[in-house]
Amino acid sequence: MTALNRPARLNRVLLALCGLLLLAGGGFVCATHYGRLTVLDRDAALVPGTATPPTWVLYVSAGAAIVIGLLALRWLAAQFARRPRTRTWRLERDPDQGRTELAASTATEPFVGEVATYEGVRAAHATLAGTRRAPVLAVVISADQSTDLGAVRARLDTEGLPRLRQALDLETLPVTVEFRFATASGDARVLH
Structure with a gap:
């Protein structure tokens, strides 16, 4: 849990x-x-x-x-508080020069799109929470039962997460990954 x-x-x-x-x-x-x-x-x-x-x-x-x-x-x-609270990040280094804001959902859309293309993955959802100084990423991956979760996690660690950290200009990004197996009836079993 x-x-x-x-x-x-x-x-x-x-x-x-x-x-x-x-x-x-x-x-x-x-x-x-x-x-x-x-x-x-x-x-x-x-x-x-x-x-x-x-x-x-x-x-x-x-x-x-x-x-x-x-x-x-x-x-x-x-019961409705299933996801961590997201925020809009302010990315300006000098407020006198202007202000740049980035919605957390906008930051995770390309990442989720990439993860959804991994072999055996049916769908992916990600929530970027916290502040820029203390970010937290929660990822939920729905996969087929025959999917090699180790391969998905390895690809996530070597490809997806480094790209997301680079795009957000972060050195570290704590991640929680939850795998859900989809059955033939569409139900899901959860593995953490």
Whole structure:
């Protein structure tokens, strides 16, 4: 799992927490039912009465519902943050002489076009994120199942990435490459 795939990390944490809560609740109910825990009387009524609860209980319940709703909205919003945030780079050395701006998508288009022509590669997508001083490139390559990924990665390291670094005038460019295998039905399996 990479740092660029934040929703996966968040999903795993949320699922683990929900699973632990459900296991703890189920264990408590089973232990109480079979008499292992005597915290509650197993023959007692589930609800002590039909009277309206105190006002503070209603406020606490409403507050908890709001917090849970906001957490659910945050989780939904995280599902759409699949790519790192891109920026427009400013390339001027002397601002008095003028300003040159380069959109990250414009910089990666030739690179993606070249990678898509590699043998066995069906499609490629790249996201250039970060600033000019601290750039990060995330590459997603969809390939046939019979493709030699080592050859694709070697060609990427010897041809594609050096050209991109030269075009952007960068000495180093940290790269994350994700391979996706396309099946006959069009589904994809992911390898990092």
